[in-house]
Amino acid sequence: MPLLVEPALPAGSLGAQEQPDLPVRPGLALRPWRVDDATAVRAAFGCPDIQRWHVLRLDDDDQARAWTAQWEGRWRDETAVSWAIVGDDDRPVGQVGLRGVLLAEASAHVSYWLLPAARGRGIATAVLLAMTRWGFTQAGLHRLALEHSTANTASCRVATRAGFTVEGVARGSVRHADGWHDMHLHSRLRADGPI
Template sequence: MPLLVEPALSVGTLRGLSQPSLGVDEELRLRPWCGGDAAMVQAAFGCEHIQRWHVRRLDALDEAVEWTAQWEARWAAEEAVSWAVVDGDDNPLGQVGLRSISLTEGSAGLSYWVLPAARGRRIAARSVEAVCRWAFDEIGFHRLDIQHSVGNRASCKVAGQSGFALEGTLRQAIRHADGWHDWHVHGRIRTDRQISQRVSSSPVPGEFTS
């Protein structure tokens, strides 16, 4: 059944490229995951906050190795992409990426988390802005979303710092260990004014999303 509109992004837009490393600022950059990051990933998913909002844990290092290895195939399938957020010494501090990529709509959802020891430095907001620059300016995405439980106040703050307008609430749209949660939907489109200069300098006590 043919579409009556042209896809916003053509098939092969991503898999025709190698996943890039992205500069964030003088302190941070984003790079593809590697097998050596597995121990950090396992430790990250041992954090009660990351477990709470991502609704999963990693019980063995082998599971963390599988987690880091999945992203090459998901990039090739043009369905998702993830980067390790690293400091100047290439130490991983967190994760940022795009999920539920739709080439037809030119859309995707943002995901991010930060290790407990690295929180309070706006790492999530800074990294999200770098991904937005790449997605909108280099690839040509039309829209990016951030969605999270209304109970995840830190993620809501990061969304606001990153220029994602709160567009509405979906009732009982996500289930966590303690039951159903309402779901905030934030959105940013390519024509929205760049907001990197407006990112707040105030610390964020926890930076993670569902």
Template structure:
């Protein structure tokens, strides 16, 4: 009897590369611009940066004590984005458009082709790998659209969840930065941070 014809193995789905000239998307997410004039965007920004877990590990220069403060923070972000020194994205569910969190590039250095990346996720969106997937989308966009060579990510020592997200997203640990982050809720004291980085020439992470 002739040997049975083997069933072809389906090819793995291609990585969701960002589309040139469009909002980065993939993994069921879409990265959109924040709108400082949108009350819904302001509310999401205010809740995200006011969340106790965010405040435990992050002390931004502006603490956004009110919704109007959050709106002004978003306006300043938009000015920074327009100047080309940052790129802020609202992380949304690709189907519903619901805001899930934030991912952005800061201190973009076009000469050295280097930037610092940061992110946060709203409490109700945690546990769904939103941060990991949004971080990978933003990294791919930075490498392809901005021509970045190196993306750096740092988090306070002891923040195990951020360490795990960085590793899963292809940002290996590179060392400890002494006194590189503000202490919790203070601008007059400091704490150490772990440094992670991903290069454009590094292999893309799998298992997203």
């Protein structure tokens, strides 16, 4: 059946190009994942703080390599994107990306984590702002949503510092290892203004 409204973004808006590298600030950048990042990925998925707020686990190096390798296909099929957050030495210290990309609605959901040694230096806020700027100015997205457990105060601070307005609480909507969590919903719209 025909649509009443044209898709906000046409197919190919993302996947027809290469996933870009994004500068963040001196000594910090975003780049696509490589298979040789698997060791850092295993360390991240083994970190109790990251396990606490996420739903996947990796049991061996093959699964970590598969995790790094999945992103090229997801970029090409325009459903998700993930960047390695890297310092001057090009080694990953974290991940930031978009899930649930909907070109028809020009929207997506934000995801991020940092290895423990990289925390507390404003990195999550800086990379979220850099990716959001790319999403609104280069990718043509209209809305980015961000959800975190109401118990995750650090993530709430990152969202708020990056200009993601609080929309409300989705009660009992995500199940982590310790049970159901109420989720705080934030969003930022392109129309909210320049970054």
